[in-house]
Amino acid sequence: MGVIWTAITYSLEEAAELSFLCIGCGACDEVCPVEIPLSGILWRLKTLAAGKEGAPGRRGGDT
Ligand code: SF4
Numbered sequence: 001m002g003v004i005w006t007a008i009t010y011s012l013e014e015a016a017e018l019s020f021l022c023i024g025c026g027a028c029d030e031v032c033p034v035e036i037p038l039s040g041i042l043w044r045l046k047t048l049a050a051g052k053e054g055a056p057g058r059r060g061g062d063t
Contacts, residue, residue: 003042016049 003022007015019042028038 016045019045019049
């Protein structure tokens with residue numbers, strides 16, 4: 001949920017960076033009382049960031 005809050009209060013770029021901390025287990029989807037699809041939102045942020053800058057660990061021209 002903190003990543004989503006970061007996207008709202010700071011920027012999508014900062015949120016996208018934090019989204020890579022998520023392992024995609026889906027536990028947050030199971031417990032959210034209002035059924036926010038958090039893991040799907042986090043996945044979308046990851047794909048946006050990866051498409052824009054490459055996956056983490058691949059930045060900085062290390063090909
Ligand atoms: S899917 Fe949800 S509970 Fe699982 S690591 Fe990502 S944010 Fe955490």
